[in-house]
Amino acid sequence: MLSLWRKIRRTGRVAEPAPPRPAAPPADRMPVELAGSVQIRHVDAGSCNGCEVEIGSAFGPVYDAERYGARLVASPRHADALLVTGPVTRNMAEPLRRTYDAVPRPKLVVAVGDCARNCGVFAGAYGVAGAVRDVVPVDLEIAGCPPRPEAIVEGLRKLTGR
């Protein structure tokens, strides 16, 4: 335990300073009720896990997306936004729809990565049902294959407004 305490003292703060706030999206696109607190439920609709690694990094100590009011939760009922990665495979189309249904209003969907936006490298594959916007309405897209953690954090800041 003592070694852990020494490590904490030595490491200190790891989180990088916050970059300037991104431009707020138009008011009719983002619900004002959220006001600095967005709970997020991540759904892997068929991704290669590259985006998941970057999301994990975004919520890690270095980029610390939590400081802007975003938090990952386990149940879509607790969530305000869905973070969807990967092209929507055929098996995941209905579960994604049901997850979207389970989120109480006002709700948002963020498509993370090129696969979520337009199937990326998997476009036209036999197991893919479509991009995320073909299954559920998308409110925000974050480009990249995989998107850098800074891009993901910037996208989340547009949601929370912090």
Next chain:
Amino acid sequence: MNLAAVGLGVAVAVGVLTALAAVVVPAPMRSTVTGAGTALTGAAGVVAGIAAMTGESFTVALPALLPLSGVSMTLDALGGLFVAVTGGVAVAAGIYGISYTRSHGLDARLVQAVFPLFVVAMLLVPAAASVGTFLVCWELMALTSLLLVVAEHRRRPEVASAGRWYAVMTHLGFVTVLVGLLVFVAHAADDSFPALREAGRQLSPGVAGLVFVVTLAGFSSKAGILPLHAWLPRAHPEAPSHVSALMSAAMVNLGVYGMVRVGFDLLGGGARWWWLLVLALGALSAVYGILQAAMSTDLKRLLGQSTTENMGLVLVGVGAAGLFATSGDRVLAGLALAAALLHVIVHAAFKTLLFLAAGSVLHATGTRDLDALGGLRPRMPVTTAAFGLGALAASALPPGTAFVSEWLLLQALIHGLPASGTTGGTAAAIAMPVAVAAVALTAGLAVATFVKAFGVGFLAKPRTAAAENAYESPPSMLAGMGLAGLACVVLAVLPTIVLPGVATAGSVALGAGESAVTGAVTLRLVGVVGSLSPLVLTLALVAALVVAAGAVRVVATRRARRVARRVVRLWDCGAGPLSARMEYTATSFAEPLQRVFDNVVQPETDVDVSHHEESRYLVQAVEYRRRVPDRIERRLYQPVLAAVAAWGRAGRRLATGSVHRYLGYGFYTVCGLLILLAVTR
């Protein structure tokens, strides 16, 4: 004229008349007549009991009624408490039985006639004032209850086995009580209770101890206390539900009555080790009983084992009272005994409610298995509410009914520790913390058990077609449950109504003294510091609920307020539909507890794997069976039964079939007796 005498007389008369009427009246009216008659008997009993508890007592002697000993009755406050409890339960059970027996095919003449006689026998036992009367009424109670337990033996074979267990154990109990009381009578002038009281003061400690232990065995068996409890989880589920209610809520109390009467009143208090033994038995029964109930998946068996637990708690109170009485602390003894007697009353109320609700479920679904029930709330709303109220009461949480009696018991135990200024010695110093720990463990396990019973049995979705096709019970069954529920609610918020009567009953056992608990709205302990107001607590909770609900309405914004709740699909991770098979069952709910108490419970599992005929590597079906046996039965009863069977087989060698040999046995025995008499005279 004496209200207690009138009440008891009316009760006996109405009961006997109802029994006769049940034999004579044609079948369609039989249930109604029996039910109404029993309810009237019960009501008269309640009046008699309450009158006795307020101080009126009466004595009647009828020497001609029974040969050799005559009938002698005295109803004092202690007996009056038990008469009132029995009467109250009989009212609810009688009204309930009107519809229940009609639809379960239980309206045969014998079964209907015996029911009011059972109630009458239970009302007479606490009023008996001589050993002969006591034993006759006790045996009458046992016989009538036996007939009622086996009422459905043609429809289910398990009933016969349960009846056998019950018959043997209740009669073994009767024999031990008989032997104990006879040893006592041998030292007294005659067999009336006043004479026994006189003799009790002069008995040697050895004889007194022997009498106490022998009668304790019999009375504790009747109360369902370890280790002679095995009949209770067998007989109570198999009996018809209103009979189960009477047995669990009224009959087992008479075991406690016997202990208090013989131990405190007739033997005059006795030695400390008696009451330590009672305390230990009570604590063990409480923990073991609720542990078995926590593992049980049969609804009525669970309730029966909960009766063992509650009687264990009562015995903890009685044992603590005896301990304090022998140490000379009258105040604490009165408090402990008041807690025990209040728990008797409270337990009767909620156990009746629970058994009647369970009977309602059995009536509607045909099954007692919790793993097959569920989803009863939309189909049987009143029964669900009744069981919920009973479950809250049984888990000893405020504002439930048993919270006050458990609080009193804990206060008595806590103030009994010597450091807080009272006497008792090292025995009390060790016993009190252990007793508190046992009561606390029991309370925690009871909460888990009743959350399981209520949550798995009544909430969520139905697990089988039987539960899906459930329907609400007919009005008389609802009325019976409603009466029991009303009693539960009144006792929960205003237990101070019965406390003066409980104190008077306690003073019969412990000797005159002031009441240990006073107050109208708030219970205030006398002699020690402590106060609690269940009414104020309940009102505070209700007020907080209303405020919370109002505040949420105000704070939730217009979107949440205006639009009604959106009906949504249950969150199942987006995959296939949730079937009833995916719900938690009672077995799975209790599994963590079973793992924790693995050493005590020792479940037996059977796994049967059947392979595919084509290949040994492909599994066709796996059957998994898990049983939680009663360890005490395994370790204690089976060796005893095996020894008795071996002895019987050995004795068979004497019965060869030759008449000459049998005549020879008789002749030699008579000769031996004559020689013995000649030598000893």
Next chain:
Amino acid sequence: MTALGIVGGVVQPVLIVAGSPVLVGVMRQVRARLEGRAGAGIGQPWRDLRKLFRKERVAPRGTSEVFRAAPLVLMATTTVVAVVAPFVTTDPAIGPVADLFAVVALLALGAVALALAGLDTGTAFGGMGASREMTILALVEPTLLVAIFALSVRVGSTNLGAIVSSTLHDPARVISPASLLAAVALIVVIVAETGRLPVDNPSTHLELTMVHEAMVLEYAGPDLAVIEWASAMRLFVLLGLLGSLFAPWGIATAAAPIALLVGVVALMVKVGLLGVALAAGEVFLAKLRLFRVPELLAGSFLLALLAVAASFFLA
């Protein structure tokens, strides 16, 4: 019901209702800083609650009033304890309810309501959470009641106000072996009852490791807000009880404004320090496997029994 009691009965619930999200925020911030992160700020739980009250209400198909009423019952029981227990003033607002057994039983009632709601959903997660919560509750009860026994032996009563007053009059009692043992036992109990590490991880996403979270997976919007608020209040109340029973200095004994202000500040400081200590401790601990938790609780039970023995033999 004295003037002091009435004032306390008004100040305490307001303070606890307002302060418990801040307590949760402080604890999360401490954890974040120790983990090298920046953290969301101590006001984040308030923002979360505000947002949750603006979301829509849902009724999952197949649930009954038990599901809808459970958050309110949890909130109601915790509020009654907040009003009654001596946090800011020694005199209780509602005297006949301020008994330690009654307070413990009320907190258990809140947990039971949530467990029944979990079972009412009919999902495997709800049942699992309810089953685990009830097991832990059953095993925590003996420790809790025996620890109360140890505390009340010297005082001769289980009345909360009496215990606090007697400790105020005799400060040396706090460092007696009985008191220390009871304190350690109660700390383990509080960790178990509030669902913190090492018994339960409040921020886990893995359903199979959940105890408290599993019961509330189905709740959304204002219902979820009430549950989260009530859980925060439970944490505040339990830490406050620990502080009042073992370090009652600062609690107001007279109805003077200065005394009340001191009482409020003392409560905030005590609960704040205990919360920071708990959060810091959580950074160093991993969650215990579920079937190791009974061993931990059995150890705390043994400590409570030793506390009782110490209070008798070292009387």
